[in-house]
Amino acid sequence: MNATFKVLLGMVFGISVGLIINIFGFNNTGSWANEYLTNGLFHIVGSMFVNALKMLVVPLVFFSLVSGVCGIGDIRLLGRIGSKSFALYLLTTALAIATALVIATFFNIGDGLNATSDASFSGREAPPLSSVLVNIIPSNPISAMSNGEMLPVIFFSIIFGVSVLMVGKKAETVSDFIEALNNIMMKMVSIVMAVAPYAVFCLIAKAIANLGLDLLAQLLGYVLVLIGALLFHLFVTMQVILKVLSGLNPLTFLKKMRSTQVFAFSTASSNATIPVTLRTVTKRLGVNNSVASFTVPFGATINMDGTAIMQGVATVFIANVYNVDLGMMGYLTVILMSVLASIGTAGVPGVGLIMLSMVFVQVGLPVEGIGLILGVDRLLDMVRTAVNVSGDAAVSTIVSKSEGQLDESVFNDPQAGNESDLAEAKA
Template sequence: MKLHHQIFLAMVLGGVAGAFTSESTALVGVPLLSVYDLLGDLFINALKMVVVPLITTAIISGMINVGDGDNLGRLGAKTVAFYLTTSLIAVLVGLVVVNVISPGIIDGQPARDLLGLSADTEQTLQSIEGRGAADFTQILRQMLPPNLFQAAAETQMLGLIVFSLFFGFFLRTLPGAPGEHLRQTIEGIYQVILRITMVIIRFAPVGVFGLIAVTVSRTGLDAVEPLALFFVTVLLALGLHMFVVMPLLIRGLAKRSPWRHLQAMTPALLTAFSSASSAATLPLSMECVEKRSGVSNRTASFVLPLGATVNMDGTALYECVAAIFIAQAYGLDLSLTTQFLIVITALLTSIGVASIPAASLVAITVILGVIGLPAEAIGLILVTDRLLDMCRTAVNIWGDSVCAVLLARSEGEEDVLRGPMRELNVERD
């Protein structure tokens, strides 16, 4: 059975198992929830174990293989421009959808009372005193961490990416035997990490089963009901961006079939949905883009690790929709200036947000502080956050992969989305 079929089957079985499992359900005295937790945690931990060495060696290897300085500058500029453009489009899609549906307005009135919000926001505003635009300086500080090992331990990938870019850039220019030996060593480490990654990926169906079973058993689908309109609004906006905007870019700019790329990325998208972590899905994303979509290692190893940290289309969209929904629920004025501020803040915070589950909640808190909304209102969206986190992570991964395809085509790669899709095996060819 193909890997993506195994993962899909594991999701279905996990949902069924979770639906019939409660906190008290046990097997030979062992709670089933703890077993599900263990399976999911082992899989996610194994993937996260290889994230740091994979990202650093992939970026350095990509910098080495990208060619001369002109090629590097051109590819880098294209990557940054694409990521900023698609993230902005995602935020604007979310802005339009949330204004059209207005999930925070029920029967022409703010949903404050229905959702149990306090009418007095003065006390809650005190809790976010001091938060605001100054929080962006913390993102800038992460770009140059004083301790790389601490940054790696705390999953501050922005600093590691900046260091890897510098290291790879200057390694390219190191002449003689020392430079050649070091370049070969980095490439060797990169290949070893990829082989380890593929062994871990073979166990993806087992991990996905545990992750889905735990989510369904603990939250179920009833958790969505109190905020159904907000939930539908986010899903609609994410769907428009993923299945309309991005396919149009593939068809219009890359001159390739979006459906063909969607098939190629299925294993990575299912893993992203179940794990809700862009970082944990990165190893599989790289394999799918290279092996199944036909993008060269030169392009994929440069674009995808960078995108896993700075390109968060789904997250940026979600932050915008969540902030406006909360403002609508409180009955606060949403002038064009306020909405523009939400758009810019969501775009900037999505760049620095960590690529791990629920990290966007921190960014939403910053947005609420910037526009003067009570931070406690973030509790409104917590009940649906896990399910929506899974959806927006899949959109994040999809956006990274589309960027890789478009950049590969712009660099003249003709094999993109044209050759046969190869299956993901333990051993790399």
């Protein structure tokens, strides 16, 4: 039984157990299941696993980026990889939000719902673009690392790697040392992944047990349209882009991404999934580590296709609920805001709601409307995170192929990377 099947099995059992707890009312406040299972065992094991993944993120991003920059060996090549990645990430985000607006408008979701909500949500205004640009450069890189601010960490890592390249032979010891540390971090990823099936079971079981089916039924239209838009972007838009720009087989790509998508679904965090995405992209898809170590953490920071789709669908839904006519300019504002807000947004659970509040402020929708979708957002956050990491992997593959840094024999081999961790553990 390979690792992917174990994780999928954990996911199926988690959904089953969560539904049983929820449907039969075992999860009532103060009940044994609520205290010792949902908020006890499931919460503890799931949180420990997510924390373990997050523990790896900053050192893995730093060492892999510096190692990747040194491995590229050419500053001009680094510039090409960076510019291609940035352009593709922004393009896919713009396509995602536009697709979501078209689909949500076509189905006219929320029209006549007249829903009310006791939930509250405090929004915030979008920071000016100048502030976003200034904050990319960390005044204190150690502080940025401790706070998990990924864009500043990426900036510092790239500058550090470029400096090592420019020093040349005198810095070879540093380069070799960082390469060794990068290998150690990847081994730590393998250790943490060994408990993944059990952690996935706990994370899914808790999420399903806490999700009220009554609220899910009330918001069924919103949920179905959003999931439909997410799946359309994943299985149609992204695969067409992959086929056109790289010529690779989309079905092969999707099969090899399954385990990563399950991890992303379980954690609802692009950043926490970075170690898994990085391993899949290099070991399973054949992307050279020097490219993947740049494009994957970069994508986890600025590529928010799934979140952008949520913003589009939620905007149309809330506008219909409150009978607000956005008009063409309103929709264009949503597209622009979603693309800009995706830059520098942390890939952590729930951040999509913060971004959505920024969009609502800009187009004049009541921010308290977000309270209507709070109850189902956690589950939907899990789905859109799976779309986000798939986009990271697709762009990494396209950029790697365009630079001649893709091993197509690995990409086309169904078993490539499947048992690599097991073989390493035995060795």
